[in-house]
Amino acid sequence: MPAPSYTERVTVVRPSDVEVPGLGTAALLVLVAEDGSDRPCSLGPTGLANLEAAVAEAGSRAARGEVGAVVLTGGGRTFLAGADLTMMRAATTADEVRALAEAGHRLVAAIADLPVPTLAHLNGAALGGGLEIALACDHRTAAPGVRAIGLPEVTLGLLPGWGGCTVLPRLVGPDAALTVILDNPARANTLLDAAGAQRLGVVDVVVGSLEAALEHLGATVTAGRAGGPATAEQAGGPAGAESIAPAGGAVPVPADEAAWSAAVGARRERARAAAAGGAPAAARALGIVEASRTRTRAESFAAEDDGLTELVMTDQCRASLYAADLLGHRTARPGRPEGVEPRPVTSVGIAGAGLMAGQLALLLARSLRVPVTMRDLDDERAARGLAAVRAEIGRMRERGRLDEATAEELTGLVTVTTDLTDLAGADLVVEAVFEELEVKRAVLSELEGVVSPTAVLATNTSALSVTAMAEHLRHPERVVGLHFFNPVAQMPLVEVVRARRTDDPTYATAFAVADRCRKTSVAVADAPGFVVNRLLVRLLGEVLGSLEEGTTVAEADAALVPMGLPMGPFQLLQLVGPAVAEHVLITLREQLGERYPDSPGLRAVVASGRAFVTGGGRPTAASPVDPAVEELFGSRRSPEPLDAAGVLRRVQLALAEETHLLLREGVVSGAEDVDLAMILGAGWPAHNGGLTPYLDRTGAAEERGGRFHPRGVADLP
Structure with missing residues (x-):
């Protein structure tokens, strides 16, 4: 992976006028990609300037009485994906970063200071700086299909630097704000859907169209002018929400200062521990949220500028951004056979009925929606394995992760047997028996005697040679390694192992199965322990x-x-x-x-x-x-x-x-595959960039043979 270079993918604004019931004409600002594509819109220097100019023009029209409201929305799949991270990865000086931070704050302040009511309609994802721009508006609505609303910055070694640490606590309260800023990113970067954002007070209401959003805006403002809304929801936020004051003015402080202190205190130790482990962003964000309680808007925005600039200009942040880019392109990693059709999989067999076998059976049944048959040596083991699968289906139903119909379907799809010939019709058989080479060889040999000549035989071995398992078979070319990690449902990685004689259709089938299970695959050669x-x-x-x-x-x-x-x-x-x-x-x-x-x-x-x-x-x-x-x-x-x-x-x-x-x-094609495997398979911290940037940064790589990446790829240039 070469050092990043920066060419901005520019976002432009399409202005038009729309009618808002009760308010008359509103300036509608639609954010779209300059190149006409449906890619997620982000804001670099030019995009920020475009939106700032459009907001300024709308403000001038409002001052002249030409428009009674300003509305922002997206024109593609997203509302706005935030600041352009490629620019941050490519920045070589603190001045570049500070300029982007200050430009974002100028835009947020300009929106907040407009003299007419403002609305952000989230037609799609609103992430990071995109959500912060929405927070600057008086009102927010979201389409029901929106699934990605949040402030994921701390997972990238950053902090919400366009007002998130300042505005959001005053909108939803400090505890809910820190849930979005710190807690959700720590939960595998959990994002809010539209309904969740409404429950938290981040958006006012969920509406089915822009027209409905405009109606909500008109009704809310009209109700306020008539004597105040009846509910906090009608007011565009939760009870007690306070808007951010104009630039330089005193920032309102939530009445319950004890609640503010409690919210910050509840997260202090976790942020400290993250900093001790090399991830300072959470602690820095928490400190800004805490201090912003008594600061003016200008003071708090300046603290965000300082924090964002200092974090971006660290090796840890560059490593985090490298990891984010790697994870964003994980399906494009090399190693898959090109132009090869996978074999169809209409039924699956599992050799074994133990813990791992049961997890695999449930995953494959749920992902492929095909019959899955587990086979073990005796009735007791078989029955115990099936009972475990059914118990897990029951738990998933109770937790709301499966509806009744799906739970019933999965219960019917997973069966168990002691008769090896019951696996004869399977298109894919995965062995999940004891991690002993001779045992696995014997199982594969037995399976070859009953399955069809085109059936794929996969092993879930975690360290043993797939080639050695297959070498005595009549058709070793149809044997492949599919190393799922434990617990199977949660771990996102599969090491797809190509043995010496694995053919392309078999290998392509293994990748296709992993894809349908929504796992990330890393192509690995057959070597001890894999990666x-x-x-x-x-x-x-x-x-x-x-x-x-x-x-x-x-x-x-x-x-x-x-x-x-x-x-x-x-x-x-x-x-x-x-x-x-x-x-x-x-x-x-x-x-x-x-x-x-x-x-x-x-x-x-x-x-x-x-x-x-x-x-x-x-x-x-x-x-x-x-x-x-x-x-x-x-x-x-x-x-x-x-x-x-x-x-x-x-x-x-x-x-x-x-x-x-x-x-x-x-064993793999490059250092990026090592990092992908270690992040997803071993929980190696993304804030370290995975393993190899960490080894570069500590000097261990050079001491043992040379850097894995050129400078500037996953650290400062």
Whole structure:
């Protein structure tokens, strides 16, 4: 991926006049792409200037009494997608960034200061700066089909810098505002739909057309002039909402200052922890929201300018923007067979009925809407597997994720058997049995004896050689790796593994199935551990190796905090399961060599049944690490064991070495695929840009063979 260059995709304004009941003529400003395409509109310097000029002209007409309102809407699929992120990635000086921030604030202030009522009708997505422009209007409506309303800036290493930290708390209250600014982005960048935005007070009402939005505007303003609206909704916002004051004026402060402090305080620790893990944007946004309570609009906007400028001019922000661009183009990654039709899949078989098999069965039934048959060795296992699937369908129905009809359909689609011949008609059979090469070989051999010659045989192995599994089959060309991650429903990645003799139709079918499951696919060669497990096990191996050499559990646990990983190494070991971790570590050690350290301590943990964390249930990032487990380690003590900083550097260098090796081996097509796999399959922080920008930034990449990216791709130029 080359360093970004910047050519603005310009947004223009199509002005016209419309009639608003009770208000007369209104200036309608429609935002569209200059090139006539239906691409999402964003605002760079020229687009901002275009909209600012259109707002100024509408203001002049209002002052002359020619129009009684100003209305903004989009002309394509979006209302407005916000500031042009390509410009931010390409910016080389703080002055460029500050100019864009200040231009956005001038526009927002100009809209807020118009002398007539204003309306933003969200015909489509309103994100970031696009939503902030809408917030500057007196009233907001949204079409019922809108699914993307929000302020996702902190996920990009930014903050809402065109008034979001200032205006939104006064519109909906600080707690609801921080839900949009901080909480939703932290929940995998959750966005509001139109109804959700109305419930939160971000939009007044959901209406079916622009004409209905104009009627709402006229009725609301007329009611206000007649003595005030009867409800907060009629007023265009929630009870207690206050508009932003003119430039330089005093900003109204919500009456309940305790609620404001409580809202900020409830998020302070999470923002601090994110900053400690290398993501400072949330803490910076929270600080501006907190301080804006007593600032004038001009003062608060200036603080947003400072915060946005300083954040953009950091390596962390550039890495976040690199990751966002990568994730936005993930379906375009190389490796798929071109011009090859996938085979039709009208029924699916699952070899196995355990936990992973059941998850796969439900995912494939729900995604493909075809019959799925699980097969296990005895009636008890089979029945237990089917009961687990049906229980999960019941939970999804209770939570509102499935309606009654769909739940009933899925219940009928998933069946179970102990008879191998019941899989004979399947177009795709996925083996999901114990992670042991000989067991998987035997299962595939059995399947080949009953399925049709064109059926695709897939393995869900997480680390074993797909080529070795298929080498004794009559038709190894129809075997492929489909490595789904656990939990299957939530994890967005599939590693699609091409064995030595996998043919193009089989490989194309694997990608097509992953696509229909709405997963992101990364094409990987058949190599030990593929990408994610190879790198994660190398990381865990280095931590365990440090314990064997005398590093304390406390030091090792603290070591990786600056990486910002979703959980620490010991919580991850416990989540994976010490026995599974030991099995994979031994397997990769045998296949890749001594750089995957031997760990007698891990063997002792498995043999003793001890745990790395305390407390019951599924381990989480908050599970306390048990320091007493340290007594099982120390088999090769060093006179000077590593402290936390030493362990961190050891892990960084090991990951840089392993990444260089897998790239040289052609396991994936490039460093971008490593980053995509690690972000989506291992939860590697997007604010680090994935793995390789982080290794570049820390100098580990150069120390172990060279940078993965030219400067300016995922860090400052």
